[in-house]
Amino acid sequence: MKEKGASFPKSFVSSSTEDTIEFGKKFGFFINTLPTTKGARIVSLCGDLGAGKTTLTKGVALAFGIKKKITSPTFVLMKRFPTKTHYSTLVHIDAYRLSSFKDLHSLEIEKILNDSHSIILIEWIKNISSKKIKPFCVVTLKHKKDRTRLITTKIKK
Numbered sequence: 255m256k257e258k259g260a261s262f263p264k265s266f267v268s269s270s271t272e273d274t275i276e277f278g279k280k281f282g283f284f285i286n287t288l289p290t291t292k293g294a295r296i297v298s299l300c301g302d303l304g305a306g307k308t309t310l311t312k313g314v315a316l317a318f319g320i321k322k323k324i325t326s327p328t329f330v331l332m333k334r335f336p337t338k339t340h341y342s343t344l345v346h347i348d349a350y351r352l353s354s355f356k357d358l359h360s361l362e363i364e365k366i367l368n369d370s371h372s373i374i375l376i377e378w379i380k381n382i383s384s385k386k387i388k389p390f391c392v393v394t395l396k397h398k399k400d401r402t403r404l405i406t407t408k409i410k411k
């Protein structure tokens with residue numbers, strides 16, 4: 255599931271839901287070109303409610319060949335999807351209703367964080383801030399007007 259020379263713009267203006275999904279797909283192909291590291295790879299998705307974090311995750315899931323529908327995990331907190339790439343599990347967490355890292359304990363979070371074959375996308379990471387959750391990349395979505403969103407990505411060294 256790799257795309258030749260997978261690349262994505264660091265800053266992108268999305269004009270529609272489809273644009274954001276397409277961006278997520280490119281971003282997902284990029285993640286798939288990265289080697290696994292010690293522990294899971296974590297992506298922080300920042301932006302207000304309705305900015306498009308879950309929509310972008312849909313695109314990432316497509317790049318991983320996931321056919322299941324991605325919906326907001328707000329009420330279930332976390333969803334796990336098997337993939338066919340070297341990142342064999344994609345985990346989508348929505349921490350909107352959480353208030354600390356401890357709230358994730360019942361979800362086997364330690365096991366997931368230690369799994370170098372997991373890629374974890376987290377919405378509202380600030381609600382569960384912990385030394386154990388270190389994103390390698392922060393994607394920020396800003397709701398401009400109507401359907402316009404400014405998407406910026408920052409890869410941490």
Ligand SMILES: Nc1ncnc2c1ncn2[C@@H]1O[C@H](COP(=O)(O)OP(=O)(O)O)[C@@H](O)[C@H]1O
Pocket residue numbers: 268269270271272273274301302303304305306307308309310326377400401402403
């Ligand atoms: N350019 C755009 N990018 C992303 N979503 C958009 C865009 N324009 C309109 N939307 C709509 O805004 C909503 C974003 O919802 P969602 O992705 O669940 O946001 P979040 O997860 O950040 O709360 C969806 O209903 C989507 O169809």
Ligand SMILES: [Mg+2]
Pocket residue numbers: 307308309326327348377
């Ligand atoms: Mg969401």
